[in-house]
């Protein structure tokens with residue numbers, strides 16, 4: 402079933418110019434997207450690492466099917482809605498997010514009838530509630546214990562805590578303990594500057610793996626990885642699979658830390674210049690509701706996005722429907738009515754705001770698809 406795409410999820414064919422789209426619209430350069438997918442597939446194959454892309458970036462069945470066709474072993478998801486949709490494309494779904502509330506656990510336990518579901522969690526409560534849900538649903542689920550190797554978000558901080566949870570999961574009805582998961586969200590430095598962080602991560606990871614081994618509960622799966630660290634996943638000792646998400650489209654923050662080239666940014670928001678009345682600025686019709694309000698996260702970057710082809714021009718301010726381009730450092734003077742494409746700081750949040758995404762080749766719109774699993778509930 403890996404990579405099988407139900408026909409209703411095929412992208413719709415289009416044949417029109419970019420200038421025919423209403424703005425703001427999300428636009429994906431399909432050549433760049435394909436190159437990004439190929440690059441990661443080749444890396445995973447070269448290093449014999451299991452690639453499990455996180456689909457929260459694209460939320461799109463046909464892209465997940467492409468990832469699977471290029472060697473991904475399954476997908477990672479964050480929300481129940483993503484889990485339910487992705488179970489139509491793959492039989493291997495990792496819910497890389499603790500399932501705690503009853504509605505969430507119920508949906509996940511139901512999805513486990515259609516795919517092999519594994520949940521990453523970090524508390525006795527989450528294990529108990531997941532066990533109750535799968536017993537009620539007469540399904541079963543795997544469990545990864547989430548450990549914190551520096552990101553200070555979710556994840557237990559000591560090997561003893563991880564062992565205690567591994568024991569609980571092993572003993573719980575209808576659950577099977579499969580290993581550990583971590584997210585290296587603290588590693589947002591350029592790949593060439595990750596030596597120290599990788600060495601520290603390896604030291605800490607080893608302490609978890611040793612304790613689990615010694616207790617007879619070895620981590621069969623060690624799930625790690627992210628987009629900023631993907632190029633160096635093979636140096637993370639013991640990691641069996643990695644979960645990059647952003648790499649499909651990339652974004653300004655990823656390019657800003659050198660984890661991709663600027664030309665690898667496949668996703669932009671097409672916008673129209675609606676005002677140049679105030680000197681040294683142009684106003685576009687893309688604000689927080691199209692770009693998101695995520696602040697710049699890479700050194701030297703400010704604002705909320707930059708203009709494709711004029712990367713020195715930033716969206717310096719925004720309101721819901723307005724983005725303000727600062728033109729004080731450029732000779733470029735866009736005219737009212739001119740179209741621009743904005744590379745957002747954080748692509749995943751921008752995609753989640755879009756009802757539809759348009760695929761382009763050579764500046765022609767050739768396909769489009771809805772962003773289906775927005776929100777959490779099955780709705």
Ligand SMILES: Cc1ncc(COP(=O)(O)O)c(C=O)c1O
Pocket residue numbers: 455458477497498584626627628629644645646647648
């Ligand atoms: C648990 C988990 N795994 C993987 C990812 C993918 O990270 P990235 O988008 O940097 O590739 C995320 C992103 O938030 C995540 O939360």
